[in-house]
Amino acid sequence: MKRDYSLLGPDGQRAVETGLATAEWYHSDVPRKVMKDLMQRSDQPAIRDTLLLVALMIVFAGAGIALWPTVWSVPFWLAYGVLYGSASDSRWHECSHGTAFRTPWMNNAVYEVASFMIMRNSATWRWSHARHHTDTYIVGRDPEIAVMRPPEFAKLVLNFFGVIDVLRFFPNLVQNAATGPNAQERTFVPQSEWAKVRRVARIHLAIYAATVALSWALWSILPLMVIGLPRLYGAWHHVMTGLLQHGGLADNVIDHRLNSRTVLMNPISRFIYWNMNYHVEHHMFPMVPYHALPRLHEIIKTDLPAPTASIAAGFREMWPALRRQLAQEDYFVLRDLPPTAKPYRQDLHETALGAAR
Amino acid sequence: MAQWIDACADDEIDEEDVMRWDHDGKTYAIYHSPDGEYFCTDGLCSHEEVHLAGGLVMDYVIECPKHNGQFDYRTGQATRAPVCVNLRTYPAKSENGRIWIEV
Numbered sequence: 500m501k502r503d504y505s506l507l508g509p510d511g512q513r514a515v516e517t518g519l520a521t522a523e524w525y526h527s528d529v530p531r532k533v534m535k536d537l538m539q540r541s542d543q544p545a546i547r548d549t550l551l552l553v554a555l556m557i558v559f560a561g562a563g564i565a566l567w568p569t570v571w572s573v574p575f576w577l578a579y580g581v582l583y584g585s586a587s588d589s590r591w592h593e594c595s596h597g598t599a600f601r602t603p604w605m606n607n608a609v610y611e612v613a614s615f616m617i618m619r620n621s622a623t624w625r626w627s628h629a630r631h632h633t634d635t636y637i638v639g640r641d642p643e644i645a646v647m648r649p650p651e652f653a654k655l656v657l658n659f660f661g662v663i664d665v666l667r668f669f670p671n672l673v674q675n676a677a678t679g680p681n682a683q684e685r686t687f688v689p690q691s692e693w694a695k696v697r698r699v700a701r702i703h704l705a706i707y708a709a710t711v712a713l714s715w716a717l718w719s720i721l722p723l724m725v726i727g728l729p730r731l732y733g734a735w736h737h738v739m740t741g742l743l744q745h746g747g748l749a750d751n752v753i754d755h756r757l758n759s760r761t762v763l764m765n766p767i768s769r770f771i772y773w774n775m776n777y778h779v780e781h782h783m784f785p786m787v788p789y790h791a792l793p794r795l796h797e798i799i800k801t802d803l804p805a806p807t808a809s810i811a812a813g814f815r816e817m818w819p820a821l822r823r824q825l826a827q828e829d830y831f832v833l834r835d836l837p838p839t840a841k842p843y844r845q846d847l848h849e850t851a852l853g854a855a856r
Numbered sequence: 857m858a859q860w861i862d863a864c865a866d867d868e869i870d871e872e873d874v875m876r877w878d879h880d881g882k883t884y885a886i887y888h889s890p891d892g893e894y895f896c897t898d899g900l901c902s903h904e905e906v907h908l909a910g911g912l913v914m915d916y917v918i919e920c921p922k923h924n925g926q927f928d929y930r931t932g933q934a935t936r937a938p939v940c941v942n943l944r945t946y947p948a949k950s951e952n953g954r955i956w957i958e959v
Contacts (some may be wrong), residue, residue, distance in 0.1 A: 521904055525939045535873065538912040597924045597936060603913070629938040633904060689940055786912055786921050 502638045502750075503826065504647050506683045511639025514751070520640050521633055525844070526783055527802040529795075534784070537798075539602035544790040545593075548770070549609060552590075556582050560725055567721055576724060580733025581771060584661060587616035588737035588788075589773035595628050597771075599787040615703055617737075618668040618730050619697040620675055622695040626688045629668045632785055636750040636758045642687060645745045648828045650821040655742070661734035672707075683718035737770055740764075743813040745780045747820030749831045752848050755782040756836065761796065761806040762813045779803055802841060805835035860949075860956045866894070866954070870908050874918060874929075876909035879959060886948065886955060887929045895929050896957045897949040897956060902934065902941035 516519040527796065529537075559579035566572035593599040594610035614621035627642045646655065654663050674681055681691040688696060706726070713722040720728070738823035740762075749757040759779045764772065775781060777792035780799065787795050800806070803819045806812045820832045861879060869875045869888040877884045877898055881901030885908040901908055901920040910921040920927045927937030934944035947958040 534910075535912070540912075540914065597919075597926070603936070625937055629903075632923055691940060692937075734896070785918065785924060 500828075501553030501848075502648055504638060504644060505685045506639060506642060514634070514640050519634075519637050519751060519753065521767075522753045524783075525756065525841075528796060529784070533568035533798065534787075537784070537787075537795050538786045540598065540604060540788060541790070541793075542601045544732075544788075545599040545605070545609075545684060549590075551686070552586055565725065567724075576729075577731065581736050582733070583616050583649060584731065585736035585738075585740075586773075587613040588741065589771065589775055591617050591619060591624070592628070592775065595625050595683050596785055598786065611777070614699075615706065616730065617674075618703075620672070620696055620699050620703070620781075621622045622668060622692055622699045623675070623680055623684050623688055624840050626692065627684075630687045631830040632782065635754075635755065635782055636745055636748075640751055642683070644750075645741055646821060648750075649825045650698075659738045659798065660716065661731040661738075663732060664834045665735070670808075672700050673702055675822060676704045680729050685771055692730040693750040714729070717726070736855045737811065740768065740776065743807070743817060745811065747817035747824075747832045749833070749848075753821055754843055755779050756803055756834070756840075757848065760813065760817075760834075761803065763806050764810060764811060769808065804836055858958050860958050862872045862897075863948075863955045864865070865953055866950045866955050869894075869955075870913070872913050874886050874911065874913050875914050876907055877957070879957075882959075884905065884946065884957065885917065885918065885956065887913060889930075894948040894950050894955050896946040897927070897943040898934050900942055901925060901939060903939045910945075928956070 534580050554581060559575045559582065563572045563575040563579055567574065568669050583611070590599070590609050591613035594606045594613060597603065597606045599609065600606045613620050614624065631641050631643040636644060638644070671681065675696050679697040680688045685693070686698070710726045711724050714720055743760055743762050745758055745760065748760060752758050755777055761779045762776045763778045769776060774789040774792045777796050780787070780792050780795045784795060796806070807816060816832060820830065823830045861885060863877050863879070864875065869886060869927055871892065872887050872890045874885050874887050877886050882884050885897050885899045887897070889895065892943065897908070899909065901922065903920065903923060903925050906920055907921040908918050908920060908921040912919045916928055916930050919924050919926045920939065923938050924936070925934065926936035927934055927939065930945070932945040934940055934942050949956050
């Protein structure tokens with residue numbers, strides 16, 4: 500059956516009627532004392548990582564500006580772009596959960612800056628992401644489904660350069676600045692926050708207008724190379740890792756082992772991505788800060804599908820599945836559980852499990 | 857009419873932790889604060905009705921395990937999105953090694 504991803508459409512309505520929406524999800528067993536220890540917050544790891552991130556951005560942008568407009572500036576812009584257009588995604592994400600730092604104002608400050616860089620309205624997306632965690636990959640409920648079925652490959656490829664996101668962002672930014680959240684956003688943003696959506700949009704719009712004005716005055720795109728354009732030329736890493744989170748896996752299920760993917764990654768990608776490669780673990784226990792996810796993984800891995808060995812292995816699994824979904828929309832990759840794991844609940848996932856393989 | 861109910865032994869909840877307590881068809885959360893006091897609120901988050909007993913207690917804050925919304929468990933006040941609606945609180949006391957809740 501054709502899926503309708505609109506938050507105002509029949510699939511969302513059906514999810515509410517069948518109990519798929521706001522359902523009780525599967526959780527691996529973790530003793531309370533162990534979980535309490537894993538959930539503990541600390542400022543130190545995130546302060547260290549944030550200082551390193553900011554220092555690297557200053558160095559790379561500084562070198563890019565110093566060497567502008569020669570070809571020698573290109574590697575520095577590429578490095579800066581990944582930090583601006585991709586590391587901002589994971590900082591936005593972790594700080595939206597409030598788990599990166601123990602101190603609330605630090606979470607909020609990094610969240611606001613990262614939201615600006617990744618081109619998301621900080622007031623809207625806090626609520627969007629809450630819904631993503633309530634109804635992960637429930638069609639018609641989750642506003643953050645990255646790959647809809649049937650997949651649109653041209654859009655996926657364009658988005659490696661941020662094209663689709665940015666093209667959607669600016670008209671919405673103008674609308675948010677003028678009238679607040681749009682009709683779909685109003686389904687998950689409470690009315691008490693609508694004024695904040697408008698205020699944030701106006702601030703973002705003003706910064707972009709000032710940057711464009713400066714570029715115009717200097718008759719150079721250099722200011723835009725620092726603010727705005729890195730969301731395009733540096734987006735590829737967060738798109739690459741983001742697609743692996745749920746791509747090619749099940750939808751309309753209530754077990755994160757079926758719809759999320761944990762991927763082992765190199766240390767540089769893990770720094771950029773802030774350990775969100777442990778994605779099953781993150782969705783199952785969103786209270787656990789990014790720096791404790793590897794420990795959580797070790798504790799519950801006997802109850803999870805084996806992690807995907809690398810980014811390349813993830814794409815080798817995901818891409819053919821997406822291609823197959825072009826003709827067979829219900830197809831998804833069913834990942835095997837180890838013998839030590841509690842099995843998937845057939846009674847809850849009869850439709851989905853019947854379509855797998 | 858409200859009455860004091862014997863909920864549990866006071867050593868059942870570690871300091872800076874929370875425990876679920878069900879009574880008369882309703883669920884509550886009982887907290888042991890870092891300075892040794894006990895508090896009680898509704899047991900379900902006012903956002904999406906998740907049991908707060910699975911959450912994290914930090915000083916006088918309980919954080920919901922599902923969406924990381926926060927409440928001050930002494931007053932029930934919602935302090936961090938996505939929670940907007942305050943929790944109801946109930947008087948709690950420790951006497952002779954037991955925790956009593958007035959419901």
